[in-house]
Amino acid sequence: ARVVDEMVEAIPDENLFSYYVGGGRSSYHPKMMLKVILYGYSQKVYSCRGIEKLTTESIPAMWLSAMQQPDFRTINEFRGGRMKDFMDELFETMIHKLIEENYITFENYFLDGTKIEANANKYSFVWKRATSNFEEKLKEKIKETLQHIHELIQSEAQPADQEQEITGQELVEVAEKLEEKVEALTEVIDSETDKDVRKEKRQERSQLKKSIKQIREDFIPRLTKYKEQNEIFGDRNSYSKTDKDATFMRMKEDHMKNGQLKPGYNVQIGTEKQFILNYSIHQRPTDTRCFIPHMEKLARSSLPMPKVVSADAGYGSEENYLYAVGEEREQRFEFLIPYGSYVKEQTRKYKKDIKNAKNWTYVEKDDCFICPNGMKVTFKKYLNKKNQSGFEQSFKIYECEDCTDCPLKAQCTKAKGNRQVHWNTIFEEMKAKAKAALECEEKAAIYAQRKVEVESVFGHIKGNRSFRRFSLRGLDKVHVEFGIVALAHNMLKVAGIRQLLSEKNRKTQ
Ligand code: SF4
Incomplete structure (x- = not known):
């Protein structure tokens, strides 16, 4: 609790207040809210109701909240709403403080990723391939129907063009034209005296009405639905209906042992001395294509670029190597990243x-x-x-x-x-360069640290602190939530180091 207090107090007030518009009822102090949330996450309490309970039952939490008891809704609003605006800034401030206090140096940067389950139902999948198949079939059906209408009313509706794709708006126009035609037919039926002609016209009208119903109640809603789904997919192959930003991925945690895909996010972190230096959330299951966006996020931040970046063979692609080497071969950072066949080649x-x-x-x-x-x-x-x-x-x-x-x-x-x-x-x-670096004794020793450095952090977060599922939904909120987890992790690390040092000092006295 003291580390949380110290770290949060180090943030300048104006950094937090600049996100408050002013007016309205006086709010809880953002630092107090931050302290209780961070303290809750450091104590494996990830729900807002749990954090609210802490402020009434736990003495350190009561001390941090200065005996105030924010409602769980207020905590949730602060966590999912307000923190979105300043999460990155907050994280960077904390990392700068760790650099100042010599906990980290940014000499080495160990990168790895893990998949964490989203707060979404595992049966809420929407697959891109299924959507494409349904869409194709629907378009075929629309073309057939339009062709049929065209034959029926002789050129009033658009003939089905095999090449051109029909849009929802065009279908609305077709339906409107058909409605006009139905009205005209009704007038003809009312004024017609010949029984047979009336019967024929009635049949024609009934067929047109059927087509209008099909266009309005089936074709247009389904076309709109598929269009929306395609927008949500982006370049992904699936998404979850509960959390539309989550993608279905194969998780390591597979309790049913059936290899079922679950909605989740790919979390990439960079560590040094088991402190989390930077993190990013991705919607792609593979690590390879997360490397550049992750490093770009670091480059955009106020944090320094590391000297050496170590990562496993999952990141060893030509694109990533070229990024590390930099444009015009001006090296951005040294890299210790093997390629896929590196071990096999030995x-x-x-x-x-x-x-x-x-x-x-x-x-x-x-x-x-x-x-x-x-x-x-x-x-x-x-x-x-x-x-x-x-x-x-x-x-x-x-x-x-x-x-x-x-x-x-x-x-x-x-x-x-x-x-x-x-x-x-x-x-x-590039592969020769990577191989030469990995074969250098000094650098091989750094690379050997990778497993101890970054894998153990995931182990600690997912295994010891049981953070295996996000509580919030949506990419932005998930970004905030993992930020809190990372901050809580770093604070626990500081507290652990301080405790070790004080015990050492006590023994030497
Ligand atoms: S060994 Fe040489 S000649 Fe024989 S198949 Fe391979 S490339 Fe062709």
């Missing part, structure tokens, strides 16, 4: 495998490889390919002169023609 089997072009001799002067059969594998062309994130990779395509009658062909390739080698020069260069 094995004897890999080094002896004849199909790996890396094990072949490269002749720089002719820009060609010499394959195990002694054939020249020469450069043919360049090929640019875009990966999933839209990043363009450039490959050099080499092709063997002649693979026919090669006794090693079965081991070398499955291709029917000559063996081709797709060589990504930039990525290979």
Whole structure:
């Protein structure tokens, strides 16, 4: 409680008051609210009702709240509403204080991610593929219906264009035109005396009415629904109806042991000496594409850039390496990030495998490889390919002169023609750089710290402090909530270090 008090008191008042508009009933002091919330989170109390209870039952919480007892609604409003505005600023202030007090130095930055379940029902999924299939079928049905109407009333409605996609607005216009047609038919029926003609017109009107009903009550609402769903998806494959920002991901915690996907968020943190230095919340399940947004968030903040960034092989992509190296090769930070095949490449089997072009001799002067059969594998062309994130990779395509009658062909390739080698020069260069860094003894010692550094923080948060599910919904609120968890974690760390030091001092006296 004393650490919470000290840390919160270090925030200048004006930083917090600038977010209050003034007027209205006098509010609780934001520092007091912050203190009780942070204290609650440090005591594994994550619900507002629980925090409210603490202010009446726990002596440290009563001391922090100066005997005031904010209602759980007030606490919730402060946590989910007000804190959204100043969470990042608050977090940075705390980190600056930790730097000042020499708890952290930003020399090393250990990055990793974990998935935390969202506050959403696990059966509330909406899948992008299912939506696309339904949408396609609906559009087909709309085209058929429009074609039918067109035939029925001879060119009053738009003929179904196979190429053009019909929008909701166009359907409304079609329905309005049809209603006019129905009115005209009613007038004809009323004025008509011939029984047979009346019967025919009535049938025509009834069919049109049916189509109008279908357009208004089925087509338009469903088209609007699919449009909304596609907007929510963005570049994701799924979302939850309960928390639309949550994406379905495979979690490590799988109590049912059935590999069920659950709605959640990917939380990325950077640590040093087990303090959380920076965090970011992502909607993508894979770590690779979270690296740049995470580091960009750090670059935008007032915090310093670390000297060395260590992360596991999940982050080792060409795009990420190039980001670390910086534009025009002005290194942003040193990186200790292995690539996917780094461990495999160390094995004897890999080094002896004849199909790996890396094990072949490269002749720089002719820009060609010499394959195990002694054939020249020469450069043919360049090929640019875009990966999933839209990043363009450039490959050099080499092709063997002649693979026919090669006794090693079965081991070398499955291709029917000559063996081709797709060589990504930039990525290979980056991989060589990463490998050299990881093989340096001094840096390997830093990398070896990664597991102790960052994995244990997740273990502490999820295992010891049982924070396995968010209480708030929506990306912004989840960002605030994890910020509180991270701050509480850092404060507990400070309290732990201080306690250790005081015990040490007591023993030496
Ligand atoms: S299959 Fe072609 S590339 Fe492979 S070893 Fe034989 S000749 Fe060389």
